[in-house]
Amino acid sequence: MTSKSTMREVASKAGVSIATVSRVINSPDEVPTETVERVRAAMRYLNYRPNINGRRLKMAQTRSVGVLVPTMANPVFATSVQGIEQAAHEDGLTVLLTSSNYDPQRELGAVSTLLNNRVDGLILTLANADDNPVIDLLKAENIPFVLLFNQPARKDVASISVDNARSAYDMTQAMIAQGHRSLAMVAGRFESSDRSKQRFEGFGKALSDAGLGAARLCQVGFGETELFTPLKSFLTGPDAVTGLVCSTDMLAIAAMSACREHGLSVPGDVSVGGIDGIAVGGLISPKLCSAVQPTQEMGQQALAFLRGLIRGQTNPQSLILPHQLSTGESIGPARHPSSPRL
Amino acid sequence: MTSKSTMREVASKAGVSIATVSRVINSPDEVPTETVERVRAAMRYLNYRPNINGRRLKMAQTRSVGVLVPTMANPVFATSVQGIEQAAHEDGLTVLLTSSNYDPQRELGAVSTLLNNRVDGLILTLANADDNPVIDLLKAENIPFVLLFNQPARKDVASISVDNARSAYDMTQAMIAQGHRSLAMVAGRFESSDRSKQRFEGFGKALSDAGLGAARLCQVGFGETELFTPLKSFLTGPDAVTGLVCSTDMLAIAAMSACREHGLSVPGDVSVGGIDGIAVGGLISPKLCSAVQPTQEMGQQALAFLRGLIRGQTNPQSLILPHQLSTGESIGPARHPSSPRL
DNA sequence: CTGAAAGCGCTAACAC
DNA sequence: GTGTTAGCGCTTTCAG
DSSP, X not given: OOOXXXXXXXXXXXXXXXHHHHHHHHOXXXXXXXXXXXXXXXXXXXXXXXXXXXHHHHSSOOSEEEEEESOSSSHHHHHHXXXXXXXXXXXXXXXXXXXXXXXXXXXHHHHHHXXXXXXXXXXXXOSOSSSOXXXXXXXXXXXXXXXXXXXXXXXXXXXXXXXXXXXXXHHHHHHHHTTOXXXXXXXXXXTTOHHHHXXXXXXXXXXHHTTOOOOEEEEEOTTOOOXXXXXXXXXXXXXXXXXXXXXXXXXXXXXXXXXXXXXXXXXXXXXXEEEEOOGGGGTSSSOOEEEEOOHHHXXXXXXXXXXXXXXXXXXXXXXEEOXXXXXXXXXXXXXXXXXXXX | OOOOOOHHHHHHHHTSOHHHHHHHHHOGGGSOHHHHHHHHHHHHHHTOOOOHHHHHHHSSOOSEEEEEESOTTSHHHHHHHHHHHHHHHHTTOEEEEEEOTTOHHHHHHHHHXXXXXXXXXXXXXXXXXXXXXXXXXXXXXXXXXXXXXXXOSOSSSEEEEEOHHHHHHHHHHHHHHTTOOOEEEEEEOTTTOHHHHHHHHHHHHHHHXXXXXXXXXXXXXXXXXXXXXXXXXXXXXXXXXXXXEESSHHHHHHHHHHHHHTTOOTTTTOEEEEEXXXXXXXXXXXXXXXXXXXXXXXXXXXXXXHHHHHTTOOSOOEEEEOOEEOOOSSOOOOSSOOOOOO
16 A cells, blocks of 8 residues: 555545645644644554655755765765765755766766755765866856865865865875885876875975975776786885875775785885775774874764755855874884985 | 746747647657757756656656665675665666664664655665564555665565675684684674674574584674774683684774784684675785675665566565675684594 | 645646 | 646645
């Protein structure tokens, strides 16, 4: 027996009008207790289930939010979605989930679908937050949205992130402080992640501030965990590095694995640092040293921001959270420190 | 300028009726190319965006599916959701996401919300698939659904899972084959996960089949990663075990961490095995030995099943996938093998 | 305190 | 080919 019963049926069963049923649902205090009870009894009897789509059509708001992340396969995003979902649940909001698979092409389509659903607002992690048609669209249509993890240059969009360049800078500096002079960054493709780009810039700045040469980069596809080959030229031969700064923790864990495959120990032969602070990083051996961000809380916070925007708050807030360098064991003194340049 | 334009406006702009606009959207071939173009131009001009909720109200189907998982914070579920999302995207379906946080109490509420949204069907990972009010509800209302990871006793519900007992059995047997005689299982609370329970049963059976004593259990809360204290009595003292079979990979990784904190090496002092096959398990050192299931594919498959049910297929399929014991390094010969019982 | 009535945006007969 | 029309289930004035 499919739940087909409508408000009309409940009304007739309870001997009232549909308006009263609606009131019982939405503002029970405007209806005498006795009537409320009668209507509720009818609802129970008929197994009534309000059709939210009816309400959505009528009302200005749908009480739903759209979420777009690159992929759930990376714990960073999954954890943030958990935070969003939790906060949404507390707020009685429905979450529509989409993922772009790191493909900027798919972002617009996904957001478009979300907008067709008339979501009240969006939380997005975009490939590139600057110069992105999605943002133009959202701005043009005046749809509330907040960026998560993206750290856009423009200040008229709400966003929650860490200071990406800075987190890479700090991580790099920590390695330099341990005597490392020959470093490389392992990063995802910049087209797929502006965080990657910003982090690489921080890496480069830390190097140049320390008077160390050009920034070396090992760029890999996202979701890639097989780093043996990509890292070969960085880990072996005359130009071998002693430290790897990775743009994400997943990459860092994969890099540690690749080091081992090359017969190198971490941090004995090469130090590895990550950025993100995924939970598993703290459980492995050696414990991953990472620039930690409170991923789940950021998701919750993003929803709180979004709620504000939906409620009409006009000036979008940008929150740059402090990251925290975790005390990891994956970083140690450089094995063959070249003589200091100064 | 909010996207307010409706079909009616498009129609008048294009000089046709709303029926024609609807046709252009849903079956363009029934409309002369020239008219299609004119209407499309009007849509572009007005920045028209179909309101899916209008359609939903009218049509029997909403082209949306509901998903309920315990949490996105565990990569097993996150990865499966990624699979679901991907398949849904290919099918043009919208995903409504909820999570129960392992709380059976919250399951019913979440599903209820999903049903109020009139989703066409559901994919669920429940705390307990047998004797669950959610299933009764869904059955009573005749809503298509498929269970993911749950392995229910009843055969009238669709499900996709591995053989949970068997996967634990095999893992345990692998340890026994390495000479382990003193084992314990680390598992989440049974009320929160029937998989845990089934896996513990498989563990117990393997022990008794090998003539080894009672099954020892270290039960912990889900999401718990601090296992130093819970495992203390299992790792130290006269009753110390030489192997830990863990009901999930996350638990296994946490257990490995706890072993180290106790000054024990894995697998030198104690062997650790997991179940699930999360990606990170293959990247850490020692590589986690796990009973691997193809998580993401299972998500996709679940959506394929669901689609079948939605299309009217009446007999729910249950798929028990083969698990695969990964060649992990986290399991080795028992340190102090007690003399064989035979 | 309660009901009648007018839609929200869309689809689908059913006419023309 | 195309338009008219009657709702889908709900909320919400506006009267009574």
